[in-house]
Amino acid sequence: MRLLLKYDTNEVLRYLGYRGKPADDRTLKMIDEVYKELCKVITPKYIYKEYEYEKTDDSIIVNGIEFKSKKLLSHLKNSDTVALFGATLGTGADTLIRKYSFTDTPRTAIGQATAASLVENLCDLGCEEIKTTLGCELRPRFSPGYSDLSLSCQADFFKLLDMSKRLGVTLADSYLMTPSKSVTAFVGIIKKDGELNELY
Amino acid sequence: MSFIDKFGKELLFFDGAMGTMLQKNGLQAGELPELINLSKPDVILKIHKEYLDAGCDIVTTNTFGANALKFENTEEIVNSAVKIAKKAVSDVQRECFVALDIGPLGKLLKPYGDLDFDDAYDLFRQQMTAGEKAGADLILIETMGDLYEIKAAVLAAKENTRLPVLVSLIFDEKGKLLTGADIATAVITLEGLGVDGIGINCGLGPDQMLGLIKEMIKYSSTPVFIQPNAGLPVCINGVTSYNVKPDDFAEKQLEILKAGACALGGCCGTTPEHIKAMINLCRDEKITPVSQKNYTAVSSYSKSVIIGETPVIIGERINPTGKKLMKEALRNKDIDYIFREGVAQTDAGAHILDVNVGLPEIDEPEMMKNAVTGLQSILDTPLQIDTSDTVAMEKALRLYNGKAMINSVNGKEESMNSVFPLCKKYGGVVVCLTLDENGIPEDVSGRIKIAEKIIKRAAEYGISKKDLVFDPLCMTVSTNSQNAVITLQSVKRLRRELGVNTVLGVSNVSFGLPARENLNSAFFALALENGLSAGIINPKSDMMMNSYYSFCALKGLDENFEKYIENSSEIKQEAKSEGIADLKTAVIKGLKEQAREQTEKELLTKTPLEIIDGILIPALDVVGKGFEENTVFLPGLLMSAETAGVSFDVLKKEMEKNGSNGPKKGKIILATVKGDIHDIGKNIVKVLLENYGFEVVDMGKDVQPQAIVDKVKAENVKLVGLSALMTTTVPSMEETIKLLKEQTEGVCVMVGGAVLTQEYADMIGADYYGKDAMSSVRYAEKFFK
Structure with missing residues (x-):
């Protein structure tokens, strides 16, 4: 799996607080330089696992484990199955940004924003692959810690997806993920047949 | 069996x-x-x-x-x-x-x-x-x-x-x-x-x-x-x-x-x-017997360097000997200074970094540990642990992530008996100095004999010849004109006759003479030609690196002259000039080189204090206001702050000449709370506060509440900044605030971090919530007024 990730300039600027205002050329150039440095050190990877799931009034149950969240429940609307999805840029991004933080503060901030945009792009690529492989449609990603889905469910999520072994992402006691440029998410899967039935 | x-x-x-x-x-x-x-x-x-x-x-x-x-x-x-x-x-x-x-x-x-x-x-x-x-x-x-x-x-x-x-x-x-x-x-x-x-x-x-x-x-x-x-x-x-x-x-x-x-x-x-x-x-197959591989190599957590094929550069700059600023940094426990020196040398082309933090008045084992683990958190360059203190050596080797280079052992029994067991236990490639109880032999054969003795004793400890790199010692030519020749011949014979790798602290050769780089770079090229495997040099010196890249290019060790072209000084110089700006403009625009030059120029006519109050503070104010009004954004704010920092450094040196430390607006403790292991946001705030003239005591990340309280008492600090990134670590923030209020008096706490809001900050008893990096500067300014 060799992945070429791209950043989205508007997204990077938004993370940096530009609120739609344009950036000067020097900043744009710096973003691009940081992006190139990041490309040298990142090791992007993603994994997913498709599960049947059960619904209750306020939770979903995956492989016997309950994830309590009404928002997640409504988010998965019409989904036939659910994929547990995990992605990471690897430790290289963290090390580079840490290095910047001692030598070049502007690049520290730009590195954070650019890496965040890259991990979003990685998730998009991963979800595209799920679509093609399974021939399905996907609901938008929904991550532990969003809305009423408690961050502490990361522990169960990690177990189900075997994140540390398969992706090299580990969970601290505070549920922080390391490497920090990592994402976990539930993705609702709508099978093509199901969708057709609904349309007609 | x-x-x-x-x-x-x-x-x-x-x-x-x-x-x-x-x-x-x-x-x-x-x-x-x-x-x-x-x-x-x-x-x-x-x-x-x-x-x-x-x-x-x-x-x-x-x-x-x-x-x-x-x-x-x-x-x-x-x-x-x-x-x-x-x-x-x-x-x-x-x-x-x-x-x-x-x-x-x-x-x-x-x-x-x-x-x-x-x-x-x-x-x-x-x-x-x-x-x-x-x-x-x-x-x-x-x-x-x-x-x-x-x-x-x-x-x-x-x-x-x-x-x-x-x-x-x-x-x-x-x-x-x-x-x-x-x-x-x-x-x-x-x-x-x-x-x-x-x-x-x-x-x-x-x-x-x-x-x-x-x-x-x-x-x-x-x-x-x-x-x-x-x-x-x-x-x-x-x-x-x-x-x-x-x-x-x-x-x-x-x-x-x-x-x-x-x-x-x-x-x-x-x-x-x-x-x-x-x-x-x-079942009936035979296995292939394991063969011994004879390469010499060191590693970090993700990278290895093989010594002996193409010559290797070992950066010498993390060493207090003869370096005033490094000494001061070590005394002040300013570990960031060491980090910056490490990054600069790596960027300049060092393959391995020598780390020597020995000063009589500091706790060397503790500093060595912090320097080694700290450098490894930002760089994948393998390190050379350089100390004569075996306690510091063991502490560093134990926590080093990879196979380190060890500097050094020598032919004295006492040295071999203390260093070789550490090398055997933790792994490492040892720099072996060809001296013993009788000092440094004046002739080549004497140095070879000591090398042979070291190889033999190492073998008794189960350490193979490939994990030894020999330094036949380079004495200055100013005391004996034959010194360079003896060293070069020793390098050659060590390589040819004993088949071992070699290393030299190259710059010793010119000690006591003017224009040392001239001699150093010529001697370096000669040593390389005589079989030097690794040079301990200053990679930030263009002359030394030019020697190195030229040697590799001429000896066919640089395919397509790639490294040579990439590092040729002509090309490096291009990127400088951006038009001339005055100091205020330089700070507002974030032009570091110009700020340095302009500060020096201003010093001809103004005192440091006049420059700070009359130019730097107003410039920073322009940028700060711009940030608050959404015309300047985070990268610009940080570029200006760093540029002001460059100017402050110049002024600080000037003031030190006159025996003053320069004005500090107040001392602030910063920490990322217990459980929180990401500290980038806090580091950004730190740079801003420092460059706006505050003294910052940075306690790092994942800091215990009581440790923060103890530090506040010990440093007699009145303003504390805490950062928390996750909802799960906000309780540690609350606990820290509670302890501070219980055990100290008149201490204010400002908080910030991704998940915090004003309501949240009020709830946990914080005195101030900083919505972004700049607002913490503003609060600190008000606080110390």
Whole structure:
């Protein structure tokens, strides 16, 4: 799996607080330089696992484990199955940004924003692959810690997806993920047949 | 015969998967496999027996995750698991062995994660001592993706048990560990630790592993073993399965055996049928004897440097000798200064960084530890631990992630007796100085004789010649015009006659003479031509690096002149001029070089204080206002702050000349609270505060509440800034604030971080909530007014 990730300039600027205002050329150039440095050190990877799931009034149950969240429940609307999805840029991004933080503060901030945009792009690529492989449609990603889905469910999520072994992402006691440029998410899967039935 | 008498000498077979077999025997999702040792020992016994019936020589205990992070009764579980395996083995006629299985802890070690190296060590020690006591024959540390965790595990095994230690790694298809190390780096590091076998398991099937095992054998002088999965995992409906059939698995394993592996087994998805098919096919094959590889190499957590092919640059700048600013940084515990020096040298082309923090008035072991672990959190450049204090040396070597370079040992008995045991235990390549009790021999032969003595004594400690790099010592030509010649001849003879690698502190040659770089760079080129393998030099010196790149280009060591062209000084100079700006404009625009020049110019007519009050503060105000009004954004704000910092540095030096430290607006303690291991936001705030003239005491990340309170008292600080990134760590923030209010008086706390809001900040009793980096500067300004 060799992945070429791209950043989205508007997204990077938004993370940096530009609120739609344009950036000067020097900043744009710096973003691009940081992006190139990041490309040298990142090791992007993603994994997913498709599960049947059960619904209750306020939770979903995956492989016997309950994830309590009404928002997640409504988010998965019409989904036939659910994929547990995990992605990471690897430790290289963290090390580079840490290095910047001692030598070049502007690049520290730009590195954070650019890496965040890259991990979003990685998730998009991963979800595209799920679509093609399974021939399905996907609901938008929904991550532990969003809305009423408690961050502490990361522990169960990690177990189900075997994140540390398969992706090299580990969970601290505070549920922080390391490497920090990592994402976990539930993705609702709508099978093509199901969708057709609904349309007609 | 013991295990170690057989391993690597005759073909041995491991068993296959435990987890897969437990599932076949009815293990439920969410059930912990390790507990089955206690609840249904007969199931485990049956699985071991099936593998033994299939013909394997080694059974692996069901203890993969049996550590105290997951279980309170680790010892009981391990004891039971080993006893079951021993029972299974005792029932077969041939000689079989029980491997105590040790898996990863599932947590990342500091500085990347939140687990202390020493805590990881203790967790492993507990498992291993229980396993040895229960009668295991060897320790199998497997499915490991992090070299640092492996180091903790191997040290725990070697210091607390007498069992042989095998380590097996999980690679991705590109041959990288999860922490980024390639196969060569892993082998170099593990051989440094003196493990008895190195293997690959899990993650991949035998198809993908064949290429990786060949690469491993290319570098390894240690027996290599393999335990592939039964192919790549296929996941259907949350159920993972593996599709390589026993016969195909066996065919591939035979190929791997012929490539040079000396023990075969299976991981996820393999069954007694796989193992049986493999053994039937491979049983009568002979293993290829392990050959000794003679390269010299050091490594970091993800990268290795081979010494002896192309010459290597060792950066000399992290060393207080003759460096005023470095001395001051060490006295002030200004570790950031060391980090910046490390990054600058790496960017300038250093392959290895020498780290010397020895000053009589500081706690050298503590500083060495902080410098080494700190540098390793931002750089993958291997380090050279440079100290004559063996306590500091051991502390650094123990916590170093990789196989370090050690500077140095010499021909004195006392030196060899204290350094060689450390080198043997932790691994390392040692710089050997050719001097002994009688001093430095004046002639070449005398130095060669000492080198021979050192090689002999090292061998007695089990340290091979390839892990020694000789420094025949370079004395200044100002005291004896023959000094350079003697050194050059020594380098040549060491290389030719003794076949060892060489290293020199190159710049000593010119001591006491003017225009030293001229002599240094010429001498460096001469030394390289005489066979110098590594030069300890200042990589920030263009002249030295020009010598180096030119030498490599002329000797055909630089393909297509790539490095030479990339580093030619003409090209480097291009990027400078951007038009002339006055100091105020330079700060507003963030032009560092110009700010430096303009500050020096302003100093001709103004005092430092006039420049600060009249130019720098107003410039920073313009930028700060712009940020608040959304016309300047974070990158611009930070560029200006750093530029002002450059100017402050110039002014500070000027003021020090006049004996003053310069005005400080007030002292602030910053910390990321307990449990929070990401501190980038806090670091940004720190840079801003410092460049706006505040003195910042940075306590780092994951800081205990009481430690912050103690620091506040010790430093008599009135303003504390706390950062928390996650909802889960805000309670530590609240606790810290509570303790501060209880135990100190008049201390204000400002808080910030991704999840915080004004309401949240009020709720936990903070005095101020900073919505962004600039607002903390504004609050601090108001606070100290």
